[in-house]
Amino acid sequence: MSLEENNLRIEEEHQETLQTSSDHSVAQAIEATEEEPPSPCSVAPEEDLQNSSVPEPSNIPQEPYTIPSPSRSVVEFLSSRSNKRKRSQQDKEGPSTSTATACTDFLDDKVDLMEHYILYRFERQLPIFKEDLIRFVDAMDEEEFAEILQRTSENIEIFFGVTVQEVDTDNIQYELVSKLKLPNNGRIHAGNGLPKTGFVMTILGVIFMMGNHVTEEDLWKFLKQMHVRPGKRHYVFGEPHKLVSEDLVTLQYLEYRQIPDRDPPCYEFLWGPKAYRETNKMEVLEFLAKVSKNDPRKFSTHYEEALKDIEERAKANKKSQDEE
The missing domain is CATH 1.10.10.1200 (MAGE homology domain, winged helix WH1 motif)
Structure with a gap:
């Protein structure tokens, strides 16, 4: 043929x-x-993400940055x-x-x-x-x-x-x-399909960039800009709400918990135990930077936090090995 x-x-x-x-x-x-009415849990994540970068050396791009999904x-x-x-x-x-x-x-x-x-x-x-x-x-x-x-x-x-x-x-x-x-x-589910790993890495990136936790309201507002909405079946991701709020939580890539002292009740997402075991903040930051063709050092605050995360993991591993 x-x-x-x-x-x-x-x-x-x-x-x-x-x-x-x-x-x-x-x-x-x-x-x-x-337009949507304001939410008590909303903190406009896309604006915070755009403003999260700090100028670095001249060889690193300085354009405003939005995490691409x-x-x-x-x-x-x-x-x-x-x-x-x-x-x-x-x-x-x-x-x-x-x-x-x-x-x-x-x-x-x-x-x-x-x-x-x-x-x-x-x-x-x-x-x-x-x-x-x-x-x-x-x-x-x-x-x-x-x-x-x-x-x-x-x-x-x-x-x-x-x-x-x-x-x-x-x-x-x-x-x-x-x-x-x-x-x-x-693919997450049995049968045929395309990989959802990039989507999961993006969610982990949003959580990291938002201070290691993001409200449910803000996460969906962010994903909505990326044409992913709860209740709207997606060609690659299936039903997004089930994938994010049920599947990824059950698989322990995300943690879903109620925020205390909020009326009406609000919920937030954090990294789950498996996310911490299988990746780290630097890998997630580098993935997001590669998607947008940026240097991860452009986010000086988050880059420093990611470096610190690597150092702390290395120390913890060394301590664990010494105790064995």
Whole structure:
């Protein structure tokens, strides 16, 4: 089967889902413009997050920063793949471009195809063989394949919180490995699906950036900006309220508790025991910085707290080893 036929087959299977996701995203964006009444638990997290950075050395970007959420990027990422191919086809039918530009666009198309293929196979829990990848993207040689794979791996890690790892077998294949030990390799629930690790890392990041706890009201206001709403089924995350308030709490990645002395009652989220065991503040900060192409040192206060967290963990580990 030719490259074009392979691409068309996969695209046809995804097109209806991607269109539904895109239409849903637009509808949510319209709803997001509606004003909401103030809440006694609300502290406008997005404004605090924007203002949390402190100027660092001149080689570090100084632009205002908002924590980006993979939850929004996922929708754009999935839908943009078909859009890029349409634009590429239109460009081929239009005026010719320079050789350098054409080569760059051609390589971008191959990265796009590899991302599409890997996610398609992962979502359906099918093996991902190197031989198939080479044939699918029509890599000219090992060097070109390595570059395409590297760029693909970086994009998938940023959007989904998983890394592309080679399995050392005679017939080389690749696996997507979650940064957290979430069930079903990041899918959380049994069966097919895309990883939710990036979404969980983002929530942990919001909690960290908000002072290691965030009210339920503020978390949902933040996620609403990212097109994730309780009661609105999401293509990747399912029903978000159940995922956040039930699944992640049951799995002990989040702690959910009532805030004392609040009337009416208010609740907040904190890191759960598993989050502390499987990651740390520096890893979460670096993940968020990578998503937005920023340097984690841009957040001087949080960067210092993350360094202190690493030091305290090292001391605790050393003390535990000495006592054994």
